[in-house]
Amino acid sequence: MGWKQVxxxxxxxxxxxxxxxxxxxxxxxxVRARILEDSLDECGLxxxxxxxxxxxxxxxxxxxxxxxEIAAVALHPWEEPPVSGDCGSGTIFFSGCTMSxxxxxxxxxxxxGVGRSVGAAELAEAMLDLQRRGAHNINLVTSTHQMAxxxxxxxxxxxxxxxxxxxxxxxxxxxLETLRLLDGIxxxxxxxxxxxxxxxxxxxxxxxDYVEVNRAAxxxxxxxxxxxxxxxDGLARRGMLVRHLVLPAGLAGTAESLRxxxxxxxxxxxxxxxxxxxPANRAMDKPPLDRKVSxxxxxxxxxxxxxxxxxxGFVQMSAEEAAWGAVTCTD
Numbered sequence: 001m002g003w004k005q006v007x008x009x010x011x012x013x014x015x016x017x018x019x020x021x022x023x024x025x026x027x028x029x030x031v032r033a034r035i036l037e038d039s040l041d042e043c044g045l046x047x048x049x050x051x052x053x054x055x056x057x058x059x060x061x062x063x064x065x066x067x068x069e070i071a072a073v074a075l076h077p078w079e080e081p082p083v084s085g086d087c088g089s090g091t092i093f094f095s096g097c098t099m100s101x102x103x104x105x106x107x108x109x110x111x112x113g114v115g116r117s118v119g120a121a122e123l124a125e126a127m128l129d130l131q132r133r134g135a136h137n138i139n140l141v142t143s144t145h146q147m148a149x150x151x152x153x154x155x156x157x158x159x160x161x162x163x164x165x166x167x168x169x170x171x172x173x174x175x176l177e178t179l180r181l182l183d184g185i186x187x188x189x190x191x192x193x194x195x196x197x198x199x200x201x202x203x204x205x206x207x208x209d210y211v212e213v214n215r216a217a218x219x220x221x222x223x224x225x226x227x228x229x230x231x232x233d234g235l236a237r238r239g240m241l242v243r244h245l246v247l248p249a250g251l252a253g254t255a256e257s258l259r260x261x262x263x264x265x266x267x268x269x270x271x272x273x274x275x276x277x278x279p280a281n282r283a284m285d286k287p288p289l290d291r292k293v294s295x296x297x298x299x300x301x302x303x304x305x306x307x308x309x310x311x312x313g314f315v316q317m318s319a320e321e322a323a324w325g326a327v328t329c330t331d
Contacts, residue, residue, distance in 0.1 A: 068149035090135025196253030
């Protein structure tokens with residue numbers, strides 16, 4: 001698989017200072033870190049709104065307590081080109097998840113507790129080490145339920161020189177309250193739009209409220225950062241890039257999802273149309289999730305992009321097309 005830019009050009013921005021740096025200097029980052037830490041007493045960070053006291057060690061629906069739990073820290077070369085660039089995105093994979101997708105390809109991390117506990121100082125050092133190794137950004141992968149610890153780590157990392165953009169890589173299942181606390185902290189939103197139908201969301205992810213919650217969250221993220229913007233080097237500095245994973249038999253509701261994005265966010269929206277689905281976790285027992293997406297299904301999804309006038313974005317190319325050199329970044 002690889003990525004190909006289908007059209008469009010990122011808005012260019014010059015020298016960019018991440019918002020979290022300014023918020024640290026004003027003292028607002030510390031205030032928001034405390035608000036998130038206190039909120040764990042009766043947790044409502046995600047739409048599950050468990051209400052459990054995670055500060056006493058109880059686990060929420062996310063399968064984590066108050067400690068920071070991470071599974072991996074690495075330079076990731078295979079995100080979309082404006083995110084990975086030449087040196088890689090500084091990804092931090094957090095354990096646990098606010099979703100319960102039956103096809104999750106990272107299910108040992110998201111649903112089985114794989115990972116380890118770290119303190120805020122250790123996470124801050126991991127961020128700084130990624131920056132020293134040339135990471136173009138800090139990419140928080142599935143961090144919604146652990147943002148209290150992330151903000152505490154940022155408070156420690158900024159005075160030590162952390163200054164690269166912060167990417168919020170999310171399923172898109174978010175509360176408006178949590179997102180508003182991240183306003184000015186997150187530079188780049190990388191959310192999913194998974195479904196357009198509540199029955200599909202229930203069947204695939206056990207979250208029948210996903211569509212309503214997700215669409216409100218996307219609008220709020222767009223309000224905060226707007227369309228994708230890049231520096232002269234082509235690397236994203238700010239903005240939103242929405243991911244949509246095409247699923248077998250139309251379960252993702254691709255046409256309606258793309259129609260919503262174009263109608264609500266407008267012609268400047270950037271979309272990453274993903275074709276990397278394969279049966280994982282419990283999907284083999286749940287037809288039609290027990291098979292890969294066909295070429296015809298993915299091509300139909302791409303035609304929807306064109307039909308709705310979504311001009312900015314990326315498509316994932318097949319191995320055969322990658323061999324022809326049509327791909328911007330390959331694995």
